[in-house]
Amino acid sequence: MIKTKVIGRVFRQDEIADQIYDMWIETELAQGARPGQFVCVYTKNAAALLPRPISICEVNEEKTMLRLVYRTVGTGTNEFAAYHAGTEISLLGPLGNGFPVEKAAGKRVFLIGGGIGIPPMLQLSKEIKKAGQAYCELSVLGYRNELFLNTDLEKYSQVYVATEDGSAGTKGTVLDAIKEKGLSGDVIFACGPMPMLRAVKEYAAANNMEAYISLEEHMACGVGACLGCVCKTKNVDAHSHVHNSRICTDGPVYNAEEVEI
Amino acid sequence: MNTKVTIAGVEFKNPVMTASGTFGSGMEYSDFVDLNKLGAVVTKGVANVPWPGNPTPRVAETYGGMLNAIGLQNPGIDVFIERDLSFLKNYDTKVIVNVCGKSVEDYIEVVEKLGDQDNVAMLEINVSCPNVKEGAIAFGQKADALMHITSEIKKKAKQPVIMKLSPNVTDITEMAKAAEAAGADAISLINTITGMKIDINRRKFALANKTGGLSGPAIKPVAVRMVYQAANAVKIPIIGMGGIASAEDALEFIMAGATAVSVGAMNFVNPYTTVETIEGIEAFMKKNQVEDINSLIGCVK
Numbered sequence: 158m159i160k161t162k163v164i165g166r167v168f169r170q171d172e173i174a175d176q177i178y179d180m181w182i183e184t185e186l187a188q189g190a191r192p193g194q195f196v197c198v199y200t201k202n203a204a205a206l207l208p209r210p211i212s213i214c215e216v217n218e219e220k221t222m223l224r225l226v227y228r229t230v231g232t233g234t235n236e237f238a239a240y241h242a243g244t245e246i247s248l249l250g251p252l253g254n255g256f257p258v259e260k261a262a263g264k265r266v267f268l269i270g271g272g273i274g275i276p277p278m279l280q281l282s283k284e285i286k287k288a289g290q291a292y293c294e295l296s297v298l299g300y301r302n303e304l305f306l307n308t309d310l311e312k313y314s315q316v317y318v319a320t321e322d323g324s325a326g327t328k329g330t331v332l333d334a335i336k337e338k339g340l341s342g343d344v345i346f347a348c349g350p351m352p353m354l355r356a357v358k359e360y361a362a363a364n365n366m367e368a369y370i371s372l373e374e375h376m377a378c379g380v381g382a383c384l385g386c387v388c389k390t391k392n393v394d395a396h397s398h399v400h401n402s403r404i405c406t407d408g409p410v411y412n413a414e415e416v417e418i
Numbered sequence: 419m420n421t422k423v424t425i426a427g428v429e430f431k432n433p434v435m436t437a438s439g440t441f442g443s444g445m446e447y448s449d450f451v452d453l454n455k456l457g458a459v460v461t462k463g464v465a466n467v468p469w470p471g472n473p474t475p476r477v478a479e480t481y482g483g484m485l486n487a488i489g490l491q492n493p494g495i496d497v498f499i500e501r502d503l504s505f506l507k508n509y510d511t512k513v514i515v516n517v518c519g520k521s522v523e524d525y526i527e528v529v530e531k532l533g534d535q536d537n538v539a540m541l542e543i544n545v546s547c548p549n550v551k552e553g554a555i556a557f558g559q560k561a562d563a564l565m566h567i568t569s570e571i572k573k574k575a576k577q578p579v580i581m582k583l584s585p586n587v588t589d590i591t592e593m594a595k596a597a598e599a600a601g602a603d604a605i606s607l608i609n610t611i612t613g614m615k616i617d618i619n620r621r622k623f624a625l626a627n628k629t630g631g632l633s634g635p636a637i638k639p640v641a642v643r644m645v646y647q648a649a650n651a652v653k654i655p656i657i658g659m660g661g662i663a664s665a666e667d668a669l670e671f672i673m674a675g676a677t678a679v680s681v682g683a684m685n686f687v688n689p690y691t692t693v694e695t696i697e698g699i700e701a702f703m704k705k706n707q708v709e710d711i712n713s714l715i716g717c718v719k
Contacts, residue, residue: 160449162689199687204482206634206687232479249689375475377484378686380450382442384462384491385477398493399470406446 160249162199167244168222174305176229177273178238179214186250187220192281193255193348193371193410196223197379199247200233209233210376210405212348213251214276214306215283226276226306252379253409256281256346256369262290267342267366268314269331269357271299271349275306277371281346282313295340299331299353332356342366351418358413368413374404381406389417419703420710421696423457423677425655426578426603428539430457430512430678433711434668434696437659437682438463438516438542438582439488440633443502444509450689453509455696457678461502463518463544466527468494478615478624483634483661484683485613487627490518490547495528503535512539514580518547522570533576541577543567546584546609547631558584558609561596568600578603580657583648585611585637590644591651598652606657606680607648608641634683635661642674649675649716663691665698675716 165184173179186196190213197208215224229238240246258281266285270278275298285291294314298307302322310316318326319334327334331353334340341364347357348371361368374386387401392415394402402408402416421432435458441447444459453459471491478485492498498515506513515538519525525543532538545558545567557567568581581597583590585608597605610631615624641660649656658676662668663684671679684691699711708714 162450203635205479206482206484206683207477207479208686375477377477377486377683378440378446380446380689382446382462383440383477383486383686384471384488385474385486387471387474387476387491396493397470397491398468398497399491401470401491 162247162249165223165246165248167240167242167246169242170238170240172238173226174303177305178227178229180225180227180237180240181217182223182225182246182248183221184223184248186248187216187223190216190223190251191255192258192284193277194251194253195409196225196248196250197252198225198233198237199249200236202232202236205232205236207377208249208379209237210252210373210379212277212371213280215280215309228273249379253405254407256371256410258284258288260344260367260369261285261288261294264292264343265341266291266294267340267345268294268296269345269347269349269353270296271331271353272301274347274349274353274371277348278346279306279309282310286313295342297331297334297340299334299349300325330356332360335360345369347371355418358418361413369410370413370416371410372404372408372416372418376405379405391415391417419700419708420712421700421703423711425657425677426540428512428578432457432696432699433672433678434692434699435460435514435657435678435680436685436692437680438544440682440685443498443505445502445505447685447689451693453511455693456511457696458512458514458539459506459509460514460542460680461498461516462492463490463516463547464492464495464498464528465490465518466495466524468492468497473626475625476627478630480613480615480632481636483632483636484686485615485625485630485632486610487625487630489627492518495531499531499535503537507537513537514540514542516542516544516582518544522567525567525571526574529571529575533574538577540580540604541575542580542582542606543571544582544609546582555584558593559587561592564593564596565600568597568602572601580604580606582609583607584609585640585644591647594648594652598654602654604655604657605648605652606659608637608644608660611637611640633661635663637661638667642670645671645676646674662695663687665695665702668695668699669702669714672711672714673716673718677715
């Protein structure tokens with residue numbers, strides 16, 4: 158089947174925290190989207206060539222809309238932040254492999270999100286709850302200070318919060334929160350900044366837990382052709398037979414044991 | 419209306435190809451683009467053994483372009499033949515294999531292994547990647563080194579040889595003439611222009627490799643100029659590339675003297691750029707009553 162770049166339409170957009178935007182887009186891409194996948198979003202600025210890879214935060218019940226929650230960091234995201242309801246938006250996707258939801262079956266599940274890595278946890282949490290197979294589901298969310306998406310996640314799982322400045326929940330990191338609250342689990346799904354993912358990988362290994370982590374890297378094509386977004390892997394990768402896996406197509410979610418971060 | 423072009427005896431159904439490194443082996447884009455429509459698929463550079471490439475970040479956006487320092491990550495020729503070349507046998511398009519190496523022997527090993535592959539129409543020798551420190555670029559920046567490697571490869575190659583030239587030289591005509599004199603069947607240009615970007619907030623280079631190759635629309639005027647200069651310096655055919663985003667861009671290269679053109683970075687922006695370029699060239703020819711694309715090659719003197 159020939160895949161296509163599509164034009165979606167912004168349904169609504171709100172700034173939900175400082176520089177954090179929450180955009181619902183009407184698009185047929187919602188139909189096949191799985192938690193942990195991402196879409197490439199293209200700017201209208203001809204001088205800003207490359208697509209911006211943004212993770213899928215949520216899919217509506219009717220599977221007619223995608224929700225993207227992103228932070229403004231530069232030319233592209235600043236442009237997207239100015240879009241209003243009705244604005245056309247160019248998308249490619251859904252790309253990458255999502256989180257292995259089936260690994261939650263019968264397990265005590267930890268969802269760990271840090272900062273702008275929190276958004277993909279929402280659809281994941283929803284689907285784990287819907288599958289109804291997890292023994293219990295906890296979300297641990299780390300922020301600098303201002304909270305976002307925590308009340309959304311509370312609908313599906315028990316939520317614990319950590320903030321760097323201590324303004325809400327545990328003062329410190331997600332791991333500080335896990336320790337303070339005496340939380341434990343069998344399997345981790347995580348997305349967040351690299352220092353957090355490293356700590357999660359170490360924590361999982363020390364506690365004999367499985368961990369699936371979602372990585373990011375600067376991308377150009379998003380479809381596995383340019384070899385821009387690789388990560389170091391323990392084993393030889395299937396594409397280039399070296400130790401560099403393509404995050405866009407082989408990831409972005411990996412078993413933490415398999416990647417060297 | 420004829421859109422066929424011929425390079426070193428190889429006939430292409432139209433002059434639009436993919437620039438090496440921007441289209442994988444065709445497999446990655448085959449879900450988006452009907453490869454049968456392309457003049458040729460030019461594959462990602464392949465060496466004698468797998469290369470891991472450079473550390474990340476490997477890509478960065480710049481105004482109207484992008485920098486890359488992938489460092490020619492590739493699976494090596496054996497996997498490439500078994501997997502990628504086999505895949506391309508399913509399509510009615512010409513295959514040009516881009517070959518990279520760190521020594522003359524490395525290149526020769528790949529060229530010899532490709533000699534038995536009957537779906538390889540031509541070889542493109544990458545002596546111009548700015549992101550690999552060992553060898554490679556040295557062959558592309560000194561005329562005598564370029565002549566040496568070209569003549570050594572020509573001795574062993576069973577397919578016609580295209581030498582891909584670097585723009586990071588003082589005089590492109592000197593390099594074009596050196597390739598021609600050493601027996602190259604064609605030249606392709608330009609590879610990327612060495613550039614740099616600094617992240618002022620992190621006070622670091624945007625790329626782990628510090629420098630990278632600039633591509634995209636930002637470099638097109640440089641590329642058109644170099645194709646024009648090379649076309650007026652040599653008789654062998656030229657495949658032109660550098661920031662082609664549309665049929666209008668492609669036609670500039672053709673009128674400057676390119677027999678064929680390649681779409682590179684713009685594949686990342688719009689996966690259909692190749693097909694839209696082909697359709698746009700046909701529309702231009704129809705509108706301007708051009709019977710044969712060959713009449714446009716180098717028509718601007």
